Amino acid sequence: MPRRQLDITKDLFIAFRDDNREAFLQHADEYVRYLNWKKYGKKALEFEEIVTQIRQKVQHKDWAEPFGDKNIELTLFGDEIIKKQYPKPVKSPNVWQISRGAVVDFMPASVLLEYCIDSKRKHFSNSEFPAVIGYAPEKSEGFTRILYFLGLLDDKTKAPSSLARLIMQNDKYFEEIGTLWFLHYFISSDSRLIIWNRIANHLFAKQSFNYEDTVRLLEDQKQFHALTAFSQHLRKEFNTCIKAYKDSNFSKLNIFSSNESSSNYDKAQPYHVSDEILLAAIWLFKKRYFPSEVTLEIKTLANAENSPGRLFYLSERYFRDALDRLRVKGYIAIESLADLDQIKFIQFKDYLDVLNIYYNQKLS
Secondary structure (H helix, E strand, O other), X not given: OOOOHHHHHHHHHHHXXXXXXXXXXXXXXXHHHHHHHOOOHHHHHHHHHHHHHHHHHHHHHOOOOOOOOOOEEEOOOOOEEEOOOOOXXXXXXXXXXXXXXXXXXXXXXXXXXXXXXXXXXXXXXXXXHHHHHOOOHHHHHHHHHHXXXXXXXXXXXXXXXXXXHHHHHHOOOOOOHHXXXXXHHHHHOOOOEXXXXXXXXXXXXXXXXXXXXXXXXXXXXXXXXXXXXXXXXXXXXXXXHHHHHHHOHHHHHOOEEEOOOOOOEEXXXXXXXXXHHHHHHHHHHHHHHOOOOOEEEHHHHHHOOOOHHHHOOOOHHHXXXXXXXXXXXXXXXXXXXXXXXXXXXXXXXXXXXXXXHHHHHHHO
């Protein structure tokens, strides 16, 4: 089955915008095939004739060669125009939805990562994954996006990350509570994921919350979306997030429970977070938000947006006790004199080193 018409025409416009003649012709041919598939034979012939004319102009003008005159360029339709400099639109890093009908599920994640690791390749295509995990193409593409935001797949190459390889070596089926806590922190502390990030930061710690709380929490985002799209997409993403903590291995974290008598979700007693996982999350927090710092304030680590203390739902007292245990182990230094109340990083290079310690202790 061909791709959707909107996806094809979007790629056509992008190719036209970027003056990518080869891509434009490929998508134009794809659109002709789409029309034939829809049994619009007459329209398909009309478009095919137009595409043929464009292709002939491309060949005649030899558009594959670089331009000789920097002030003149050719449009896709063969006209010479004065070259104008327009700033390319800056793409927002924010993500409203992370998946296309897919959900967090660590069983197919394990299957897919094992396939990639065993293949010993550096690049993979989305087109090969549906057969591996038994998903439809669109759902498979959405699932790989989830794995990317969990830190398990590279966005461009689709190759397993160093984190994925470490986990697969030590916890192939994603059963260790430490693995789950760290992956929860990895995705929840990503400020680009507007919906998931806000739910994890602001609602999971409440005594009770529901979907209407999420709508209020995202009120400022309505200006960027049509009203219907805002409601539909927000509901879908809310369900994706909630299902992750109800139906996947994330449920072991025991962050909230369902209230069968209402549509509310009630705060539960989260499972214990080990000190090493807390430190790994601190390293990730530092990498994402304070990469050049050698020290970080304890209150920031315990309470700030996206901080480990906030997203592990720890009291500040428990957090400080854990830091003291890490100090005794020689992993960090604590400076608490006068106006200083901070930790200093004296061991490890990043969170992967700390996770190695965690897994080595578990296996020993």
